[in-house]
Amino acid sequence: xxxxxxxxxxxxxxxxxxxxxxxxxxxxxxxxxxxxxxxxxxxxxxxxxxxxxxxxxxxxxxxxxxxxxxxxxxxxxxxxxxxxxxxxxxxxxxxxxxxxxxxxxxxxxxxxxxxxxxxxxxxxxxxxxxxxxxxxxxxxxxxxxxxxxxxxxxxxxxxxxxxxxxxxxxxxxxxxxxxxxxxxxxxxxxxxxxxxxxxxxxxxxxxxxxxxxxxxxxxxxxxxxxxxxxxxxxxxxxxxxxxxxxxxxxxxxxxxxxxxxxxxxxxxxxxxxxxxxxxxxxxxxxxxxxxxxxxxxxxxxxxxxxxxxxxxxxxxxxxxxxxxxxxxx
Amino acid sequence: xxxxxxxxxxxxxxxxxxxxxxxxxxxxxxxxxxxxxxxxxxxxxxxxxxxxxxxxxxxxxxxxxxxxxxxxxxxxxxxxxxxxxxxxxxxxxxxxxxxxxx
Numbered sequence: 001x002x003x004x005x006x007x008x009x010x011x012x013x014x015x016x017x018x019x020x021x022x023x024x025x026x027x028x029x030x031x032x033x034x035x036x037x038x039x040x041x042x043x044x045x046x047x048x049x050x051x052x053x054x055x056x057x058x059x060x061x062x063x064x065x066x067x068x069x070x071x072x073x074x075x076x077x078x079x080x081x082x083x084x085x086x087x088x089x090x091x092x093x094x095x096x097x098x099x100x101x102x103x104x105x106x107x108x109x110x111x112x113x114x115x116x117x118x119x120x121x122x123x124x125x126x127x128x129x130x131x132x133x134x135x136x137x138x139x140x141x142x143x144x145x146x147x148x149x150x151x152x153x154x155x156x157x158x159x160x161x162x163x164x165x166x167x168x169x170x171x172x173x174x175x176x177x178x179x180x181x182x183x184x185x186x187x188x189x190x191x192x193x194x195x196x197x198x199x200x201x202x203x204x205x206x207x208x209x210x211x212x213x214x215x216x217x218x219x220x221x222x223x224x225x226x227x228x229x230x231x232x233x234x235x236x237x238x239x240x241x242x243x244x245x246x247x248x249x250x251x252x253x254x255x256x257x258x259x260x261x262x263x264x265x266x267x268x269x270x271x272x273x274x275x276x277x278x279x280x281x282x283x284x285x286x287x288x289x290x291x292x293x294x295x296x297x298x299x300x301x302x303x304x305x306x307x308x309x310x311x312x313x314x315x316x317x318x319x320x321x322x323x324x325x326x327x328x329x
Numbered sequence: 330x331x332x333x334x335x336x337x338x339x340x341x342x343x344x345x346x347x348x349x350x351x352x353x354x355x356x357x358x359x360x361x362x363x364x365x366x367x368x369x370x371x372x373x374x375x376x377x378x379x380x381x382x383x384x385x386x387x388x389x390x391x392x393x394x395x396x397x398x399x400x401x402x403x404x405x406x407x408x409x410x411x412x413x414x415x416x417x418x419x420x421x422x423x424x425x426x427x428x429x430x431x
Binding site for chain 1: 337340344347348351354355356359362363366369370373
């Protein structure tokens with residue numbers, strides 16, 4: 001039955017998705033803009049379009065994992081989903097305020113788990129699904145790192161005798177258009193599906209759809225639209241700071257990092273594993289940097305990612321637990 | 330100078346080790362991913378270690394040049410051209426060195 005509470009929770013979930021796109025727009029367009037392949041404004045539109053069309057390419061396995069494999073579906077209620085979302089959003093705001101690293105994806109999972117534990121205890125969590133997510137928190141940046149290093153060394157090996165450097169750079173600039181599009185596709189597939197999973201969970205909890213149901217098309221379209229709109233809005237803001245915040249990359253390095261991150265995101269989306277797109281692209285950029293020398297890598301950023309691994313899920317868990325506490329009274 | 334394994338080889342060895350450590354916690358359907366990343370990390374660790382151990386060793390650091398004494402002979406060899414790089418300081422060849430920056 002459709003109630004005001006259900007509509008409110010769906011709107012909160014879509015807002016979370018919008019801010020995810022807003023936040024992560026920089027990841028999608030940073031390399032294409034820093035290599036001057038695209039202007040910032042065109043890059044934002046490019047990323048948003050591929051965020052949106054991801055639903056045509058990927059199934060909704062990540063959404064099913066979020067809705068059915070993290071918390072027992074029968075534990076989900078409007079209150080649990082609402083508390084989980086608020087936990088994730090509040091944690092994101094706290095970490096943003098204190099300048100701590102975070103991952104919206106992990107915050108969402110931690111928030112859902114915290115609210116479910118507050119309602120029904122630890123046995124409401126599904127160990128197998130949690131294990132899969134926890135392992136890939138670490139594995140996805142590692143895969144990105146190794147793939148980007150391999151791609152870059154392979155490309156450099158293949159072309160090291162090629163003398164027409166200008167023509168080669170031009171070719172890689174074109175390649176970067178494709179790799180940036182692929183990364184945006186992976187970002188749309190992975191992050192929009194997390195919101196779809198939350199909405200599916202709340203629809204199941206409200207008995208609007210049966211437990212075995214797949215994600216309805218309107219949910220798919222609205223989640224992709226929200227993340228694409230977020231990317232568009234976030235991108236415009238980023239235009240102003242783009243020049244100072246992004247490390248200069250060569251087109252070949254940017255294309256390698258994006259291709260590696262996109263391949264990792266495609267793999268995880270196809271197997272229903274929610275991962276952090278930010279961590280994956282960070283791992284890929286570390287891989288590209290380490291192909292020159294280790295000191296070329298900004299280890300401070302890598303260290304912040306490790307802190308995000310440690311802090312985000314427990315942090316969002318605790319916040320969501322406290323948010324759900326009044327619902328128990 | 331004794332040749333040692335560089336930091337990059339050790340870094341990739343650590344990445345391979347971390348992937349192997351994740352083997353048992355990983356659900357059985359995805360354990361091949363750990364093996365794949367451990368193999369790839371191990372391969373690069375080995376390749377970089379071989380390059381470190383067999384590639385040309387870094388040239389010994391030269392003392393700062395002494396102020397040239399006035400040549401006593403009008404037939405002394407001319408000083409090196411300004412801006413020219415001495416042969417020893419050119420980029421190393423080998424598996425990963427000597428690449429042009431593209």
